[in-house]
Amino acid sequence: MATEELIGRVLASSEEPFTSVIDAVQGLLDDSTIDASAPPIGVAEAAKLVGLSPHTLRYYEQQGLVRPARNASGYREFTAFDLRRLVFLARMRLSGMTIHDLKRYISLVDQGASTIPERRRIMFDQRDRIKRQLRELTLALETTEYKIRAYDGHPEG
Amino acid sequence: MATEELIGRVLASSEEPFTSVIDAVQGLLDDSTIDASAPPIGVAEAAKLVGLSPHTLRYYEQQGLVRPARNASGYREFTAFDLRRLVFLARMRLSGMTIHDLKRYISLVDQGASTIPERRRIMFDQRDRIKRQLRELTLALETTEYKIRAYDGHPEG
């Protein structure tokens, strides 16, 4: 599908440096960035890495979306596996998937390979939602840039 | 700026027909679609046109975001002006601008041309937010399509 390349070009055309939350997630895009043999990290460091708050990480665990191990004194230990899961969750949340639907999806993951057809369907729907959002956002961008041009004295109409 | 053309191509590459809420807003993209000399319409029809619920339109009026006239029996009458305002509001909402910020913006509009510099600043910030969201959404799309490929037997990795 050609969509990826085109969007890649759109991204490349953004002249501003990446800022805020997305940076962290961006840094974890490919698994190579997460060293699978690295020692597990605490909740604060994990939160910083994935761009969420420690509170939110605990909340996600409480909802059954991640299951970090605990050390001898009960502290959470996030492994590379957990971090990859968190990055996935963060991206799905940012694209509008609800906690409810993520719980459903993760529970399917927990049930093993037999649930792959349903997981695939969920990802299909998610893809459609994201594409719709891209269209909506693009309209909003056009509207916004139109206003800016107008406020700048609409040199070209 | 090259961004618009590129995003246009991304949009053109979407093979699915447009569905749901965005359709209505899409239909109203350019002002030519709204006949300025057309008679005003009621709340139900206006809601359908802009893709919001009648409840939401009343809520927006209550928040001071639109001010449709009333007929002899107190029914709202949305003019082309009101509809354009609603389309603007719908797009800003869909791109994540809050009601709070929209109230601020509209109150500046009400105060006249002297507030243009601040309105321009608001639209600048909004544009940056939208571009960030486009990047986030694109990452989510990549992740989603990666999952789909994996579930389809990851033929290319």
Next chain:
DNA sequence: GTAAAGATTCGAGTGCGCTCGAACGCAAGG
């Protein structure tokens, strides 16, 4: 004339996703 459909206002309720506060436990530095 009367019933159904759709409009009005008002305040209250809902759902989502955090976010926080309180009370407490553990680890490292001086």
Next chain:
DNA sequence: CCTTGCGTTCGAGCGCACTCGAATCTTTAC
């Protein structure tokens, strides 16, 4: 030993944007 600071759990609270229910009025169709 003691403080400082991050960790824990739990339940409650919050902010946002609707969304709804109830009581009432208007318009339309028969």
